[in-house]
Amino acid sequence: MIIDVHVHTYNRSHDALLGSRLFQEIVTRARKAGIDRIVISSLGRTAYLPYPSSQEVREANDDVLKLMQEFPEEVYGLCYLNPRNPDWKEEMQRCYDRGMIGIKLWIAVKASSPILFPVIEAAMQRNLFIQQHSFLKSRGNYRDESEPFDVARLGIEYPQARIIMAHAGGNGREGLKAIAPMPNIYVDTSGGVPECGVIENAVAILGSQRVLFGSDAPGRSYAVQQAKITAASIPAAVKRRIMGSNFQEFIRHEDN
Template structure:
């Protein structure tokens, strides 16, 4: 099956074009988070050709790739990932997926590096482990010896990774520990502290505007990496979201270009990372606007319900009603633009399309209202 978001995330194309004009059209993109596989219990599937098709649709060049959850173990799937990367002409770069509970975990980690992997993926939710974990520490130590990355699932469905990440980073300063999904499981705890741990990075494979603005205001830009989470999402919406947040917090095009791919190139090559300056703080994001927050809250409910197979039409309708404002209201123009995208989401639901068809339009409305104050005078 193709990446599920195609063609639905094309809804952001016009908005994304404006952000690309700001960034520059010749910036190389390198996605830090994509998967392939056919046996994940969640029912999603992807082939390497489908990832490359989606990269092409977004005008992007490269992606890290690793195995989806595999109930029967990772040796064979890792072989497929390594072979797919080798046959991709440089478009795909392999991480070896390691289950630290498997008896051959360290042997498999060594084998993956010998066969061309540039680091490792660890998933505490789907592979059922927590931190601290002695085998995880060995994997991180191995990565540190080669100055290579270890990508941790740090999204929903897990307890926090917390102090263990900082302790492993301090013990292995050359390892690059990447917290996926904006590190939402640990962002409040670790975000304000990671400037002292430059080997701890966050990828942007997430969708909620409040989380993303928290990431961009509290974490130094040199410790943020663009990511899409394909095939769970396509690359057009997350690249738009990343650029919009970068601009909202006052980053420069040069800093955003490093997030888009330049820093990841250094991560996988074992090179010294770029220092892109301190976290900008939240002063740039502007006032709290309750009208915008109401829209964000209803869209959040609609998207979460849709992702879990429930009917999100009621909170989506409330989000659209929340965009109503008197003719002379200060925020009417932004709310009207957001309403147009919510209307697209409602139309797609009404047409009986795959429910995922509605979420990109709805999330785009969320991004517009969530960044409007920051970008009003830019």
């Protein structure tokens, strides 16, 4: 089973680059690429919104709920939150009640910020995992964009929280080393160019069980991002783990 743990919905800002696409195409294209299940979030209906209002968050999550309803066998939903909004908890509960399995955090708040702590606690109470964007940019991150060191601090603060740090390639070796001591932090392979060595580094630093396949489609291609794993110089059994079974175990852990 191939599971892509990092997918977004098409939004209006994609039109210029990717053409006007049917809402459902993100699922049908995954199917065509041989992917069995996708874990999807929306970062906004009009564009990727870094500090979405409560209304914008609800719209984004409604889009994911719609896909979950239409493709119940293929789509897992993540609840996008802006922890700065006063009603984040109500939105988390609404998404949880409708079957979402995790929380998506982008760049509204750094992962190490205490603003985030109540969100993590509420997520843990509901057995929801956290997918946290992170990047280690050589010319500096956005104001509230997490670096891997922020994610590592969050992992120390909440060792029982299950966290997926997004973008193995965007965090570099240094970033992967920062989260290596925390067994509750996984990394997904999403985004970035298909540069040689990224997956090999992730496996060497984190081991074969904490690396999860993610594409970051539609901004990235399902096929290219899969090839990062299939072409990597790692054993076939490890590739299979990354492509799906690691996430299945991760989810089972949630259930327990």
